[in-house]
Amino acid sequence: xxxxxxxxxxxxxxxxxxxxxxxxxxxxxxxxxxxxxxxxxxxxxxxxxxxxxxxxxxxxxxxxxxxxxxxxxxxxxxxxxxxxxxxxxxxxxxxxxxxxxxxxxxxxxxxxxxxxxxxxxxxxxxxxxxxxxxxxxxxxxxxxxxxxxxxxxxxxxxxxxxxxxxxxxxxxxxxxxxxxxxxxxxxxxxxxxxxxxxxxxxxxxxxxxxxxxxxxxxxxxxxxxxxxxxxxxxxxxxxxxxxxxxxxxxxxxxxxxxxxxxxxxxxxxxxxxxxxxxxxxxxxxxxxxxxxxxxxxxxxxxxxxxxxxxxxxxxxxxxxxxxxxxxxxxxxxxxxxxxxxxxxxxxxxxxxxxxxxxxxxxxxxxxxxxxxxxxxxxxxxxxxxxxxxxxxxxxxxxxxxxxxxxxxxxxxxxxxxxxxxxxxxxxxxxxxxxxxxxxxxxxxxxxxxxxxxxxxxxxxxxxxxxxxxxxxxxxxxxxxxxxxxxxxxxxxxxxxxxxxxxxxxxxxxxxxxxxxxxxxxxxxxxxxxxxxxxxxxxxxxxxxxxxxxxxxxxxxxxxxxxxxxxxxxxxxxxxxxxxxxxxxxxxxxxxxxxxxxxxxxxxxxxxxxxxxxxxxxxxxxxxxxxxxxxxxxxxxxxxxxxxxx
Ligand SMILES: [Zn+2]
Ligand SMILES: [Zn+2]
Numbered sequence: 001x002x003x004x005x006x007x008x009x010x011x012x013x014x015x016x017x018x019x020x021x022x023x024x025x026x027x028x029x030x031x032x033x034x035x036x037x038x039x040x041x042x043x044x045x046x047x048x049x050x051x052x053x054x055x056x057x058x059x060x061x062x063x064x065x066x067x068x069x070x071x072x073x074x075x076x077x078x079x080x081x082x083x084x085x086x087x088x089x090x091x092x093x094x095x096x097x098x099x100x101x102x103x104x105x106x107x108x109x110x111x112x113x114x115x116x117x118x119x120x121x122x123x124x125x126x127x128x129x130x131x132x133x134x135x136x137x138x139x140x141x142x143x144x145x146x147x148x149x150x151x152x153x154x155x156x157x158x159x160x161x162x163x164x165x166x167x168x169x170x171x172x173x174x175x176x177x178x179x180x181x182x183x184x185x186x187x188x189x190x191x192x193x194x195x196x197x198x199x200x201x202x203x204x205x206x207x208x209x210x211x212x213x214x215x216x217x218x219x220x221x222x223x224x225x226x227x228x229x230x231x232x233x234x235x236x237x238x239x240x241x242x243x244x245x246x247x248x249x250x251x252x253x254x255x256x257x258x259x260x261x262x263x264x265x266x267x268x269x270x271x272x273x274x275x276x277x278x279x280x281x282x283x284x285x286x287x288x289x290x291x292x293x294x295x296x297x298x299x300x301x302x303x304x305x306x307x308x309x310x311x312x313x314x315x316x317x318x319x320x321x322x323x324x325x326x327x328x329x330x331x332x333x334x335x336x337x338x339x340x341x342x343x344x345x346x347x348x349x350x351x352x353x354x355x356x357x358x359x360x361x362x363x364x365x366x367x368x369x370x371x372x373x374x375x376x377x378x379x380x381x382x383x384x385x386x387x388x389x390x391x392x393x394x395x396x397x398x399x400x401x402x403x404x405x406x407x408x409x410x411x412x413x414x415x416x417x418x419x420x421x422x423x424x425x426x427x428x429x430x431x432x433x434x435x436x437x438x439x440x441x442x443x444x445x446x447x448x449x450x451x452x453x454x455x456x457x458x459x460x461x462x463x464x465x466x467x468x469x470x471x472x473x474x475x476x477x478x479x480x481x482x483x484x485x486x487x488x489x490x491x492x493x494x495x496x497x498x499x500x501x502x503x504x505x506x507x508x509x510x511x512x513x514x515x516x517x518x519x520x521x522x523x524x525x526x527x528x529x530x531x532x533x534x535x536x537x538x539x540x541x542x543x544x545x546x547x548x549x550x551x552x553x554x555x556x557x558x559x560x561x562x563x564x565x566x567x568x569x570x571x572x573x574x575x576x577x578x579x580x581x582x583x584x585x586x587x588x589x590x591x592x593x594x595x596x597x598x599x600x601x602x603x604x605x606x607x608x609x610x611x612x613x614x615x616x617x618x619x620x621x622x623x624x625x626x627x628x629x630x631x632x633x634x635x636x637x638x639x640x641x642x643x644x645x
Contacts, residue, residue: 024059036071040058069184095179200217202215244376250270252269273540274529310331345500349504354395382526393443408455418477426463448473471492475489568632612627
């Protein structure tokens with residue numbers, strides 16, 4: 001007998017050699033039907049694998065990330081088979097599962113494929129899936145594996161196999177198709193009910209530009225047609241929500257090839273919006289005991305050599321700026337931290353002065369390949385809502401909690417209610433990768449874990465994901481389309497205080513190193529605004545949106561009264577746009593709708609006579625007649641509600 005520990009902690013005895021699927025059946029037949037992948041003692045296995053030793057077993061369904069991974073990994077084999085059957089001579093290379101779906105890199109030789117060919121490939125894939133072929137793993141000797149792919153004339157797989165050790169090579173068979181594979185499949189092809197190929201792109205073999213360019217075919221698959229339909233609807237909706245499109249519509253930002261790729265230009269409305277975000281955070285930070293600092297956009301190369309950033313960004317980023325003076329070199333700053341360390345160093349702090357918290361909306365510059373640039377989410381110059389906290393080790397937990405509070409306040413104020421966190425710890429097996437003693441790491445990791453627990457955050461732990469200089473906490477938000485966005489991050493750092501020789505005088509009168517926390521609740525203003533636009537489809541929170549109300553007058557006969565209303569709103573600090581174009585009311589309403597303006601004030605003969613306004617909400621709801629004062633109350637109360645809850 002073997003003893004198996006299940007996910008819920010329960011332990012059960014089974015006969016040696018029992019299959020994963022049979023273990024699942026012992027829980028329930030219905031559950032077993034949904035199990036598509038499994039993990040045994042931290043290794044992903046097949047559902048057909050037989051267990052012959054004690055251990056812990058996790059069973060995955062489609063609803064689990066690992067389940068999806070096995071599903072998509074298996075689907076990529078189906079894609080590979082379909083391509084091989086349809087395109088004689090096409091050479092398969094690698095085809096992994098990705099976050100959403102899978103791809104396969106193929107050398108089509110002198111043939112090429114485009115989106116026009118997708119339908120044909122998809123129907124072939126569906127035909128293979130319907131055959132309900134089992135996925136079977138088998139071990140192969142290196143020489144047999146090489147023989148197989150030499151006969152297939154596939155130099156790519158041959159190269160892959162040459163880099164593997166004899167004894168660890170496995171093939172996966174399904175139907176009459178064989179692929180080199182490490183494993184992790186669903187039971188059979190029939191579980192895949194719907195396919196969609198999404199795009200083709202060029203990709204160099206082994207991501208090296210010197211190698212041949214292959215065709216990468218992206219696809220996704222689902223266990224139900226309905227799930228594919230939902231996915232495609234979301235994809236359509238995501239296109240509509242593209243922040244580049246909304247940003248243009250709302251007149252927030254632009255790019256000019258003359259200024260340079262990846263360097264956003266903020267238009268007046270976008271600049272105002274940005275300032276509102278900045279002021280909002282400035283106020284919150286002031287209350288939380290931060291002090292604002294300002295540092296230059298460039299710094300001496302030596303500064304970044306000291307900080308280690310030159311090593312990290314130097315060669316692959318903007319190159320040093322020379323001056324008329326020989327050997328004098330400056331760099332565009334890739335990070336604000338070194339500057340803040342030098343500010344810290346201008347003072348002589350004692351333990352009584354700590355924590356010290358320096359905040360800056362600091363613009364940094366990092367070179368990204370032009371192909372990597374994307375709207376505001378991948379740019380070459382961006383402004384971080386940066387801050388660095390210098391504290392004692394004993395203060396770390398408390399400070400960490402304070403930062404969490406600040407991040408949560410930001411999220412709540414902007415309507416990000418669906419978020420999770422990830423605690424990134426070091427890999428204890430590879431302590432040589434990290435700087436700082438075990439004791440220091442343990443202390444800071446515990447400080448973070450305690451803080452997340454104290455704050456009741458939903459979190460997962462990722463071992464080995466910490467930076468080399470310290471553990472961190474990342475916040476991820478999910479939007480209405482089920483897309484996950486990485487937002488703010490909080491990092492503990494023992495490295496920079498050491499490199500910059502920061503110190504403070506302890507109660508023992510000796511000098512000690514402070515611990516440093518880096519944190520940015522928004523991440524960067526550019527990226528944050530992009531995410532805000534995409535997640536809200538441009539319907540920004542009322543306190544933030546450029547125009548809170550549009551005043552639409554039925555005719556210019558009421559110009560005087562309209563101006564009076566506008567004036568009253570301005571006095572009450574309501575941001576209003578007066579649309580006095582000689583357009584029809586229908587057109588004006590439509591434009592205000594496109595502009596995502598939350599409220600529309602309509603003014604005609606009756607409103608003037610009764611000294612009131614008619615109010616319409618974005619989306620069409622008629623709120624009837626009211627006084628301007630009542631409308632001001634509506635706006636102010638809805639803002640109060642956001643900040644006081
Ligand atoms: Zn496989
Ligand atoms: Zn920093």
